[in-house]
Ligand code: ATP
């Protein structure tokens with residue numbers, strides 16, 4: 001579905017609920033985006049209908065009861081595989097004894113529903129039929145002023161759901177806004193309570209924040225409000241100058257690719273000590289519940305930086321396995337960001353980066369040629385399969401890559417000579 005169709009479907013959902021006698025409005029992030037003149041990535045609808053009533057209006061087959069206890073139902077577009085809209089009943093959230101989720105919710109009015117939302121910019125409604133913004137919380141003013149402000153008493157709102165501390169910084173980074181001073185002091189007061197939030201949720205906020213164009217600002221802000229030592233202690237432990245370098249290296253990175261930015265910044269924590277890479281990656285993985293693929297990529301990108309730095313003077317046989325690795329592009333990009341970002345003035349590093357990019361664009365047959373020898377050749381030479389196999393094949397591979405063994409004939413001669421010795 002394209003953007004217009006998505007908007008059309010979100011309008012239809014509102015119209016159908018209204019036709020059935022309920023109040024219905026667009027709510028939250030989509031209203032904020034519209035207000036800023038951006039196309040919303042998705043639409044949420046808030047309504048006076050209860051989840052059961054929503055399911056009656058759209059039919060059981062087109063609704064998914066994803067969070068009925070919180071009043072949330074997903075409504076699917078009639079065409080399978082097309083868009084969906086989250087429809088949530090107006091509600092007031094009860095106490096938050098676990099620091100993250102409301103203990104109970106009570107269905108209520110639009111005005112009450114606005115008050116349970118996190119920040120004023122996220123607390124508005126929009127009537128898609130009359131094209132009016134309905135703003136009970138001063139969200140429009142704060143968008144104009146570029147402010148992230150908690151709805152209600154900041155101290156209370158940030159302590160009841162600790163994730164909001166990270167959300168405040170994420171939205172500020174995403175929109176280039178400031179965090180309003182009461183809200184910011186409340187974040188600073190409650191920072192240590194972020195440990196009540198699950199690793200998965202911290203990870204998701206960290207990732208989205210790094211994906212913005214202001215990841216550098218976010219690192220400084222996390223540090224200043226006291227959150228950095230809980231979410232990226234490796235960076236919090238750096239001296240001011242190094243941490244500032246780590247932040248600055250992200251300035252040149254642009255939007256997207258959080259993993260790249262995480263590696264660039266973490267490199268400052270491990271650069272003096274390659275043996276630190278494995279423990280850092282292990283700790284990240286268990287804290288943030290990273291997928292294996294992600295932590296492998298981070299580990300690889302950090303581990304090979306020193307080798308990449310000196311790659312132009314190293315033997316091809318030591319550089320090639322790095323460039324043939326599936327994470328090679330990522331690792332070279334991290335190297336590029338470090339070389340171009342912080343170490344400006346280091347012409348030779350930039351040259352090395354260009355050289356690496358050139359090597360990566362070699363045809364696969366050149367970058368990673370088929371090995372000249374395999375295990376069968378060793379057996380044919382009379383060697384019984386044993387652990388030495390890998391070593392001999394490794395030696396042959398290095399000689400091949402370094403251009404000493406040019407073809408299979410030469411490799412077989414080399415093997416014969418080696419085995420008989
Ligand atoms: P994004 O563009 O990142 O999706 P969003 O504003 O849509 O931004 P969501 O996490 O999708 O953010 O949440 C939708 C809406 O639900 C928010 O705009 C806000 O009104 C409300 N909301 C989400 N999380 C919280 C929270 N932790 N506390 C209070 N309100 C929240």
Ligand code: MG
Nearest residue numbers: 029030041042
């Ligand atoms: Mg959203």
